[in-house]
Amino acid sequence: MTFPEELIKWYLFNKRDLPWRHTKDPYVIWLSEIILQQTRVEQGLPYFNKFLENFPTVKAFAEANEAKVLKLWQGLGYYSRGRNMHATAQVVMEKYDGKFPVLHDELITLKGIGEYTAAAISSFSSGEARAVVDGNVFRVLSRFFGISTPINSPQGKKAFYNLANEMLYTNDPSTYNQAIMEFGALQCKPKSPNCGICPLNLGCYALKNNLVQVLPIKLKKAPQKHRFLNYFILIHNNNVLIRERQVGDIWQHLFDFPSIETSDATSLDDNDFMLQIKSTFGNDVDAQFITHKRHVLTHQILHIQFFELKNYIFNFSKQKELYWVSLAGLNERPQPKVIHDFVSEYF
DNA sequence: CACACGTGGCG
DNA sequence: TCGCCAAGTGT
Numbered sequence: 001m002t003f004p005e006e007l008i009k010w011y012l013f014n015k016r017d018l019p020w021r022h023t024k025d026p027y028v029i030w031l032s033e034i035i036l037q038q039t040r041v042e043q044g045l046p047y048f049n050k051f052l053e054n055f056p057t058v059k060a061f062a063e064a065n066e067a068k069v070l071k072l073w074q075g076l077g078y079y080s081r082g083r084n085m086h087a088t089a090q091v092v093m094e095k096y097d098g099k100f101p102v103l104h105d106e107l108i109t110l111k112g113i114g115e116y117t118a119a120a121i122s123s124f125s126s127g128e129a130r131a132v133v134d135g136n137v138f139r140v141l142s143r144f145f146g147i148s149t150p151i152n153s154p155q156g157k158k159a160f161y162n163l164a165n166e167m168l169y170t171n172d173p174s175t176y177n178q179a180i181m182e183f184g185a186l187q188c189k190p191k192s193p194n195c196g197i198c199p200l201n202l203g204c205y206a207l208k209n210n211l212v213q214v215l216p217i218k219l220k221k222a223p224q225k226h227r228f229l230n231y232f233i234l235i236h237n238n239n240v241l242i243r244e245r246q247v248g249d250i251w252q253h254l255f256d257f258p259s260i261e262t263s264d265a266t267s268l269d270d271n272d273f274m275l276q277i278k279s280t281f282g283n284d285v286d287a288q289f290i291t292h293k294r295h296v297l298t299h300q301i302l303h304i305q306f307f308e309l310k311n312y313i314f315n316f317s318k319q320k321e322l323y324w325v326s327l328a329g330l331n332e333r334p335q336p337k338v339i340h341d342f343v344s345e346y347f
Numbered sequence: 348c349a350c351a352c353g354t355g356g357c358g
Numbered sequence: 359t360c361g362c363c364a365a366g367t368g369t
Contacts, residue, residue: 036365043355043364077353080368114367134365154348181365190363191358218362221350 003144003203004169004176010199011179014186016041019048021178026100026125027058030088033117034081041185047076055089059098062089084112102126115161123173131164132177133157136184141167142216143188146205150219228265228303230273231257232281233290234312239324246321250300257306258322265303282313 015021018041020032031051035044050072055061061069066086073082088110092100101107102125107118119130131137138151141163149156169176187198195207206212234241234257243258245251260280266273268287277287287307295302 033365038353038364038366040355040364075354077355078367080352081366084367112367116366120365132365135363136365152349178365185365 003200004167004179006199007179007183008169008172008175010187011175011182015178015182016186018045024125026102026121027061028052029121029124030100030113030117031085033120034085034112035076037081037117038078039076044076047073057098058089058092058100061085062093081112087111088113102128104128104130120177123177127172127174129168129170129173131161131168131173132181133161133164134181136181136188137164138216139190140180140184140188143206143212144200144204146209146211146215148215148217151216152218225300226303227300228262228305229259230262230266230305230307231259232277232287233257233306233308235308235327236324238327240327242323242325244321244323250302255323266305268307277307281309282311285312286310 018032020029023029032044032048035047035051051061054068054072055064064086066083069082069086070079073079076082091110092098096106101110102122104118104122107113107121108115113121116132116134119132122128123130123132138160141147141160142151145163147156147159147163149159151157151160187193188200193212195201195204195212198204198207201207204212206215241258242255244255260273260276262273262276268274268289274287278285281287287309290306290308292303292305295304
């Protein structure tokens, strides 16, 4: 038995009895779909009932004032959904004579209705062959077929949309769409799905390859972190001390000056910072601030300060990554770009 | 196109 | 506790 047919079989036996599954009325389905965007069924269900009681028809919805709509929406989150619904209800009254559209291409033009919702309403209410792609579909397809392309990357979205439409059971798009989403919500759950009782476990790539906990892959935002690098320029007999950066951090194998990294912005007046300098370079050291700059990388923002050191003690020779370099011959060294920028800037 | 938008539940 | 996730969309 094929993938979509297995899903539908599972669905017919295991589906929850939800109110919006008893109708093909596009208005009612629209109501449920908007409410369920990024929202769990348990959380959205009371709102669905509340909205249907207050606004049994699009007409009633359109004639309500926005304040009442938002009042009813209170506590659901993503309040633009409520405002967009109100606007859409009025467009349906004016442009569609109060008859809620059922075609994808019409639905997609309405406020608050994107690719997912247009596919959902059109397939559920008119049987149009449009595959829904939501968080559940990403997960089910990613695991079953072993797709590791990140679901939130442009390539990933394209790949999953294509695959979803290839898999679409065109004999019954409505049931298939509901089936794959319900399957993702109840069986192929994000965390600890019970693969032992899964009807698709024999053909599941993720289960076979022990990737259920890994797929789908979602790229993290990686918020930019701030780092404070304090560089020390040590000059002796017309030589300057540089250091090769080690593996496990930015600029691997590139050269820069010896430095102390701190968790905050620092100044020489800062006791802790001065203590660190002395413990590293010797108590008699005399540090002098030269200049600072910001260096913005993809995942981090570097705050860089330069200090010139005088009267330091030569306790660096033991460290392998440190090198004395002739100031005059700097440009002849195997030059890492980074040090070259810094050096050319200050010498 | 990366990001903001809300709230509640879960491990 | 806290990050992740939940039937996405608009900008």
